């Protein structure tokens with residue numbers, strides 16, 4: 001018998017979420033009488049932990065897929081994905097350029113070193129490339145005066161048939177928190193963009209879900225890059241995924257494998273960080289930090305057991321965690337516990353309780369947890 005724990009991946013929910021994004025974009029664009037942006041479905045990190053294969057199927061209607069791992073990109077091609085694939089970090093070494101050509105991958109150019117490596121490349125077909133501009137995230141991209149220099153080199157590479165320039169990109173640092181900073185970044189982008197007539201790509205999930213999405217749209221060819229929202233989690237601390245009609249694509253479930261009766265004054269688990277103040281039934285659940293459940297989730301973190309909301313008590317162990325069964329008399333050994341996802345707490349609620357974000361939890365479920373495709 002396998003341990004009673006599973007991760008269910010709901011590809012219909014992923015398809016639905018892509019539809020939600022598409023509809024928002026079409027509505028906003030329609031109001032401005034502009035064409036709706038194209039969508040790169042971001043599937044980095046094994047499709048945010050959901051698996052590349054389900055993602056390729058679920059996002060069949062996306063206009064492209066974006067990621068950063070070559071193996072994942074090649075897997076998409078092997079699964080039959082024929083539309084564009086964008087490598088968000090470009091290539092890492094000159095050797096990578098063979099795979100870029102073989103699999104017709106588009107690359108983000110964000111660093112001088114890449115331009116140097118391209119200068120020695122003699123591709124049969126020019127390599128599709130985007131220029132990444134750093135407008136304040138200070139992670140990847142050319143900043144300030146370096147943009148013009150990079151642009152000159154890209155133009156030279158284009159003239160030599162090495163590169164086919166597609167457009168410019170930037171990435172927002174506070175799209176989920178601060179409008180003014182995001183607007184500053186857009187202004188910086190517009191000022192620095194050396195090819196304003198070409199395509200561009202700026203919006204992640206948070207920008208795509210903004211109420212005034214229209215502020216991010218332009219008359220030019222535009223690509224948005226939503227990630228987390230496609231998996232039914234929210235990029236915002238204060239707004240739930242459900243409020244955008246997004247559906248959770250990942251459900252982590254396990255079962256109660258033991259029940260303990262504790263008395264007032266008794267502690268539970270390592271460190272006795274939880275001490276019962278009254279007699280309590282405790283359910284021991286077959287899920288621990290070695291399954292990817294966050295060890296720092298405190299007492300009080302929500303769970304759903306036998307269809308009822310309850311809470312964690314005590315520390316998370318490697319293979320088990322403990323929950324409060326008071327008032328849930330029907331729950332016992334074999335009862336289903338939803339740690340997050342459908343019919344459970346949202347992954348964002350659990351993340352917030354644990355001091356992290358849904359992104360970290362959905363990508364952290366470990367390989368030992370069996371995946372079920374719904």
Ligand SMILES: *Cc1c(COP(=O)(O)O)cnc(C)c1O
Pocket residue numbers: 042044088171203204205206225226227228229235
């Ligand atoms: C991860 C990533 C995205 C998607 O971000 P979400 O917040 O998940 O929507 C978009 N663009 C880049 C460059 C990224 O690295």
